[in-house]
Amino acid sequence: MKSDGKVIVVANFKGGIGKTTSATAIASVLTEKGYKVLLIDSDPQCNSTDTYRAKSKDTATLYDVILDYDDPLPISDAIQRTESGDIVASDPALIEGDTKFERDGNEYFRLKDALDDLSGYDYVIIDTAPTNNIILKNCLVASDYVLIPITADRYSIQGLSGLNKAIIDQQRRNNPALKIAGLLLIKYKQEQILAKEVHAALTDIAIQMRTKVFQTAIRESVSVQKAQSARMPLIKYDKNCNAAKDYYLFVEELLEDIK
Numbered sequence: 143m144k145s146d147g148k149v150i151v152v153a154n155f156k157g158g159i160g161k162t163t164s165a166t167a168i169a170s171v172l173t174e175k176g177y178k179v180l181l182i183d184s185d186p187q188c189n190s191t192d193t194y195r196a197k198s199k200d201t202a203t204l205y206d207v208i209l210d211y212d213d214p215l216p217i218s219d220a221i222q223r224t225e226s227g228d229i230v231a232s233d234p235a236l237i238e239g240d241t242k243f244e245r246d247g248n249e250y251f252r253l254k255d256a257l258d259d260l261s262g263y264d265y266v267i268i269d270t271a272p273t274n275n276i277i278l279k280n281c282l283v284a285s286d287y288v289l290i291p292i293t294a295d296r297y298s299i300q301g302l303s304g305l306n307k308a309i310i311d312q313q314r315r316n317n318p319a320l321k322i323a324g325l326l327l328i329k330y331k332q333e334q335i336l337a338k339e340v341h342a343a344l345t346d347i348a349i350q351m352r353t354k355v356f357q358t359a360i361r362e363s364v365s366v367q368k369a370q371s372a373r374m375p376l377i378k379y380d381k382n383c384n385a386a387k388d389y390y391l392f393v394e395e396l397l398e399d400i401k
Contacts, residue, residue, distance in 0.1 A: 143257050148400055149266040150323065151285040154292060155301035157272040160328045162189040163366055163376055164291045165269040166226070167389040168396070170377035173227050175393075177264040180221065183232035184253075184281055185271040186239075191231040195373050196222045203233040208252035208280060209242045217256040226375050228263075239277045249276055250316055254284040272301075274308050282312040287323040287400055294330055294340040299347060306351050322353035323399060326392065328360040328385075358392040360385050 143149065152165045162185075169181045183190035188198050202220040207230065220230045243249040257266065268281050282288065288309055292298050313320050325348050327341060344355045361384040369379035376386050 143260055143263065143266065147261075147263045147265060148287065149257065149268065149285040150287045150289055150400075151268040151270060151281045152289050152291065153270045153278065153281070153305060154290055155272050155274060155305050156298055159272070159293060159298065160291045160360075160366075161185075161272075162193060162269050163370070163385075164289070164326065164328065164360075164389075165267050166190055166193050166375040167377050167386070168289075168393055169227055169265075169267045170375045171390055171393040172265050172267075174377070178262060179227060180260075180263045180266045181227060181229045182253075182266060182268045183229060184236070184277050185232055185269055186234050186237040187271065188232045188234065190269040191229065192373055193370070193375055194222075194224045194226040194229045194231075196224055196229050196231040198231045198233050201231070203231045205233040205235050205239075207256050208277075209236075209239060211244055214256075217260050226378060236277060240275050243276050250279045250283050250312075253280040254317075257284050274304065278308065279312060279316075282309060282320060283316045285317070285320060287321050289323045289326060289396075291326045291328050292344065294327060294334070294338075294344075296340060299340070299344065302347060302351070322351055323396065324348070324353050325351075325355045326358075326360065327355060329362050330359040331362055356392060356395055358388055358395050360388040360392065 152161045169179045172179045191198050202215055206215040207217045207220050221228050270278055270281055348355045363383040363385035365380040365383035366385055369376045372379055
């Protein structure tokens with residue numbers, strides 16, 4: 143980015159882990175704090191796009207920015223300004239992205255090049271699909287930090303080694319400045335013994351990944367599902383629920399780390 147803005151990608155190879163809830167909540171809290179924030183939806187399922195009630199048909203999307211080789215669109219022309227905030231919408235056609243990229247040595251830099259021409263934003267938050275593909279690599283190359291949401295169960299942490307390898311690959315080859323901001327525990331139930339055991343194990347995993355588990359954990363809340371049904375970011379739907387309160391605390395913790 144032209145300015146001193148930070149780019150944060152929210153990633154995990156496991157689906158249903160709360161990436162979209164986290165990405166949209168973080169973007170909402172940062173916006174409330176007075177920062178200029180852009181959300182980018184790189185997931186062909188278009189969940190963030192739907193949450194922001196943005197368009198993915200008959201309009202410019204991320205597809206036109208990174209996969210239209212004949213007439214690439216400046217990312218500023220793909221920004222939709224909604225009641226929930228600014229967003230570059232996803233497109234279901236991105237599911238075929240790996241077959242569309244030209245293998246010209248620049249295929250991992252399409253998003254970075256687009257963001258290099260963007261100014262005016264303090265933070266760019268990128269929501270991702272649970273897939274290790276060229277689009278994810280674009281997101282890693284374009285970002286300053288990786289935020290990894292994770293739930294307190296054993297299956298949730300199984301994909302971390304693969305994600306860590308994908309991050310290390312891009313750090314070595316294409317983005318040596320990329321850092322893992324940390325592991326964010328979500329859907330947390332303090333009373334569950336298993337959750338406490340996994341939480342302890344996550345600390346060891348974080349050390350192996352040269353990062354940390356954030357002190358703030360996001361508690362479970364029925365408002366998360368209700369916000370999804372209402373097509374609204376959690377913070378806008380119910381800022382007083384436990385999960386929303388935790389996201390406010392988390393953003394404070396995150397900002398201390400990435401200043």
